[in-house]
Amino acid sequence: xxxxxxxxxxxxxxxxxxxxxxxxxxxxxxxxxxxxxxxxxxxxxxxxxxxxxxxxxxxxxxxxxxxxxxxxxxxxxxxxxxxxxxxxxxxxxxxxxxxxxxxxxxxxxxxxxxxxxxxxxxxxxxxxxxxxxxxxxxxxxxxxxxxxxxxxxxxxxxxxxxxxxxxxxxxxxxxxxxxxxxxxxxxxxxxxxxxxxxxxxxxxxxxxxxxxxxxxxxxxxxxxxxxxxxxxxxxxxxxxxxxxxxxxxxxxxxxxxxxxxxxxxxxxxxxxxxxxxxxxxxxxxxxxxxxxxxxxxxxxxxxxxxxxxxxxxxxxxxxxxxxxxxxxxxxxxxxxxxxxxxxxxxxxxxxxxxxxxxxxxxxxxxxxxxxxxxxxxxxxxxxxxxxxxxxxxxxxxxxxxxxxxxxxxxxxxxxxxxxxxxxxxxxxxxxxxxxxxxxxxxxxxxxxxxxxxxxxxxxxxxxxxxxxxxxxxxxxxxx
Amino acid sequence: xxxxxxxxxxxxxxxxxxxxxxxxxxxxxxxxxxxxxxxxxxxxxxxxxxxxxxxxxxxxxxxxxxxxxxxxxxxxxxxxxxxxxxxxxxxxxxxxxxxxxxxxxxxxxxxxxxxxxxxxxxxxxxxxxxxxxxxxxxxxxxxxxxxxxxxxxxxxxxxxxxxxxxxxxxxxxxxxxxxxxxxxxxxxxxxxxxxxxxxxxxxxxxxxxxxxxxxxxxxxxxxxxxxxxxxxxxxxxxxxxxxxxxxxxxxxxxxxxxxxxxxxxxxxxxxxxxxxxxxxxxxxxxxxxxxxxxxxxxxxxxxxxxxxxxxxxxxxxxxxxxxxxxxxxxxxxxxxxxxxxxxxxxxxxxxxxxxxxxxxxxxxxxxxxxxxxxxxxxxxxxxxxxxxxxxxxxxxxxxxxxxxxxxxxxxxxxxxxxxxxxxxxxxxxxxxxxxxxxxxxxxxxxxxxxxxxxxxxxxxxxxxxxxxxxxxxxxxxxx
Numbered sequence: 039x040x041x042x043x044x045x046x047x048x049x050x051x052x053x054x055x056x057x058x059x060x061x062x063x064x065x066x067x068x069x070x071x072x073x074x075x076x077x078x079x080x081x082x083x084x085x086x087x088x089x090x091x092x093x094x095x096x097x098x099x100x101x102x103x104x105x106x107x108x109x110x111x112x113x114x115x116x117x118x119x120x121x122x123x124x125x126x127x128x129x130x131x132x133x134x135x136x137x138x139x140x141x142x143x144x145x146x147x148x149x150x151x152x153x154x155x156x157x158x159x160x161x162x163x164x165x166x167x168x169x170x171x172x173x174x175x176x177x178x179x180x181x182x183x184x185x186x187x188x189x190x191x192x193x194x195x196x197x198x199x200x201x202x203x204x205x206x207x208x209x210x211x212x213x214x215x216x217x218x219x220x221x222x223x224x225x226x227x228x229x230x231x232x233x234x235x236x237x238x239x240x241x242x243x244x245x246x247x248x249x250x251x252x253x254x255x256x257x258x259x260x261x262x263x264x265x266x267x268x269x270x271x272x273x274x275x276x277x278x279x280x281x282x283x284x285x286x287x288x289x290x291x292x293x294x295x296x297x298x299x300x301x302x303x304x305x306x307x308x309x310x311x312x313x314x315x316x317x318x319x320x321x322x323x324x325x326x327x328x329x330x331x332x333x334x335x336x337x338x339x340x341x342x343x344x345x346x347x348x349x350x351x352x353x354x355x356x357x358x359x360x361x362x363x364x365x366x367x368x369x370x371x372x373x374x375x376x377x378x379x380x381x382x383x384x385x386x387x388x389x390x391x392x393x394x395x396x397x398x399x400x401x402x403x404x405x406x407x408x409x410x411x412x413x414x415x416x417x418x419x420x421x422x423x424x425x426x427x428x429x430x431x432x433x434x435x436x437x438x439x440x441x442x443x444x445x446x447x448x449x450x451x452x453x454x455x456x457x458x459x460x461x462x463x464x465x466x467x468x469x470x471x472x473x474x475x476x477x478x479x480x481x482x483x484x485x486x487x488x489x490x491x492x493x494x495x496x497x498x499x500x501x502x503x504x505x506x507x508x509x510x511x512x513x514x515x516x517x
Numbered sequence: 518x519x520x521x522x523x524x525x526x527x528x529x530x531x532x533x534x535x536x537x538x539x540x541x542x543x544x545x546x547x548x549x550x551x552x553x554x555x556x557x558x559x560x561x562x563x564x565x566x567x568x569x570x571x572x573x574x575x576x577x578x579x580x581x582x583x584x585x586x587x588x589x590x591x592x593x594x595x596x597x598x599x600x601x602x603x604x605x606x607x608x609x610x611x612x613x614x615x616x617x618x619x620x621x622x623x624x625x626x627x628x629x630x631x632x633x634x635x636x637x638x639x640x641x642x643x644x645x646x647x648x649x650x651x652x653x654x655x656x657x658x659x660x661x662x663x664x665x666x667x668x669x670x671x672x673x674x675x676x677x678x679x680x681x682x683x684x685x686x687x688x689x690x691x692x693x694x695x696x697x698x699x700x701x702x703x704x705x706x707x708x709x710x711x712x713x714x715x716x717x718x719x720x721x722x723x724x725x726x727x728x729x730x731x732x733x734x735x736x737x738x739x740x741x742x743x744x745x746x747x748x749x750x751x752x753x754x755x756x757x758x759x760x761x762x763x764x765x766x767x768x769x770x771x772x773x774x775x776x777x778x779x780x781x782x783x784x785x786x787x788x789x790x791x792x793x794x795x796x797x798x799x800x801x802x803x804x805x806x807x808x809x810x811x812x813x814x815x816x817x818x819x820x821x822x823x824x825x826x827x828x829x830x831x832x833x834x835x836x837x838x839x840x841x842x843x844x845x846x847x848x849x850x851x852x853x854x855x856x857x858x859x860x861x862x863x864x865x866x867x868x869x870x871x872x873x874x875x876x877x878x879x880x881x882x883x884x885x886x887x888x889x890x891x892x893x894x895x896x897x898x899x900x901x902x903x904x905x906x907x908x909x910x911x912x913x914x915x916x917x918x919x920x921x922x923x924x925x926x927x928x929x930x931x932x933x934x935x936x937x938x939x940x941x942x943x944x945x946x947x948x949x950x951x952x953x954x955x956x957x958x959x960x961x962x963x964x965x966x967x968x969x970x971x972x973x974x975x976x977x978x979x980x981x982x983x984x985x986x987x988x989x990x991x992x993x994x995x996x
Binding site: 134 | 547549550551554555556557558559562563565566582583584585586587588589590591594606607608609610611612613614615616617623624626633636637640641646652656657659661662663672673675844846
């Protein structure tokens, strides 16, 4: 297997190996000791914190309040909603012993919190005045994974889960779309991931939901990543947990609830949307270091390092996240590779000759990668624009990649060839059996019925039965 | 039992009942379904978020990086450090089944993360260049509690845990004190809790530590609350997990490690440091709402409510966290009581007559509680000062309370009477048997050997043996 000097398999050669090696080598994660667990290292955690801050601000600004619910849930709670327990039972981690004794009732480590939050909502809501109840929690959840993969499918992951209760269906469905809109905005404007918002087909719904909305994003191997989901639960959980309210007329009514989540899986999405053979490519808005300054020193580098620190100060004052790599035991070339591997958007090289000329050399991680000589004293003012341009470039590049790997298909041969390397939009009958058949034949699944798809009728691309949904469905292999 | 109209037992009558009722009635927490678990409700969680932001900023500014380590730890890890497993074994929650199968090795839900972080540190550290390694994680931990109490002792709680590795003892001990200093500063400047920093006696050390530092705070019943701890582990965990580095001379050396934590227990501390018979009293810097405006309306209140909203906008622009209580089904008197229960520092009443005069009525939650008429248009500029004064007042009041409930004692009779209502400073022999004896006689334990205590020698207040530590020890009953 061909590896470059840093030991990462080329993306084009073996995408899965490239990914698995890169997330470790770039210092985003490490393997935890228990099966399928991950350690999120500082470099990866910082990306999560930056994403978290944006998501949290939007969740709060739209009227939601953060709270925290217990990790351990009585097993019987999950059994109250039949579809929910069917969906999650195979993935549960169960605490049977605590405090040196066997528990009377086992506790499950939350795989998601609809049940325990439903129980509390039932206690807190009594009148229409208590609605809507708009809650969010930042938490860890555990779902036992047979085929774990860093960020994408791990036994434990971090996420936010919004949980809301409303007086009627319309308000709950609006909430579901509001959350989806936040996810779309954060994915697009921060992760530079152009996503397709849409509704899941019944077979792909969340366990216990009436409707599941998703944002789907294309990775550079043409597969889809479900990057965030938002669910309308109807009155399913309200019935199971007794979440009801007295209306203005005094009559007791069931609440309509929603839940929605975005997780550390997004970090895997960022890696697979922008990365290349040389390593990560981080969108500036989520990059721990937006700029790294590498002083080029031979012999005594005191003066150059001092100038690098001064430049860094100027950049910091201009609001740029900057790092000076002054490790003296490493060569500039090693450092260049190292920061390319770590996906830093902009590298600034500063040597004695540059310094004498009052300039520095600027190199972008992608796009125009030529070495560009810039005036040292103008860099702090210019950098915000350079980073913003880079951010826009990544989004445009990802959108172009997606569009050139997406096709409308009318027949089965085109469908099969389309999902081998990207997404297809096709008419489908909506029958679960036909979905299964397609999955068996091609590994592709219906990703979503896009919200913005134009109306279209016709016959199923696979079985020729009349098409459902009134529009095309996106099919793809997926993570 | 005497209760006022809001149903909270008077603090002076039964401190424990007052606390237990207040944290629920004020909407800080609710009981979770599993034994000893708590739900942190939005009002309580917001206090935690505000505290968290300050703590996190200081942890980062002092060079630490956030990361995240798995919740589930192989049971065998805990057994590698003998004192550590002895200390935590009785409190462990154990996952024995996952993914529908019995696990080959049970996993414990982390009670603290020295072991799993130690394992990773061993992997990440190879050279002196990798040191110091300064990590922090925000996480939930589980310790099975026989006598749970909201915030103070719950089966699950939230905290940050710092974990660091250093080249030698001196640097590790400096780190331990650095973390302690951060805790002291945050407790004092944000929670308005004047704390006593000091070292735990050997019997009160963290399981596996060589030295444990603590900040101890006095609650309004005279008991102590351990509000944050910082530990120097020596090479205990380095030995157990193989955390070593090649020094500059190439020789392999063991690292010296530390850990330190502050938790949601602080919320209980804030309640018990400042609260009174009427409810919570929140320090402005951590109050979700620093100011609540209550429009006083009879009949059509449109104009008054609009003026209240305008005032709120002005306060918000001045950086004040403000809420307008425009619930129309409740009387002003009910609202006053409600916001006093919830501990809002400043209430602004605004009625038609005030509005006509261009004034509002300002009422502080404590201190000078008289109704003060103020010019509406000056309020936004004045409020920061009013809140700051209130913050300082709380700290000064808590310090005065502590000082008047602390005494230097020379004999056993004074010791017994002192710990019945507060703290005593006494000479002690340092023998574990004598500590046990004192605990049996009085329920008091050595809280710490204060860092700033003046040198003193003499004989043990209890057993007359020669005193240890070279200074007085603080004894108290404690949470």
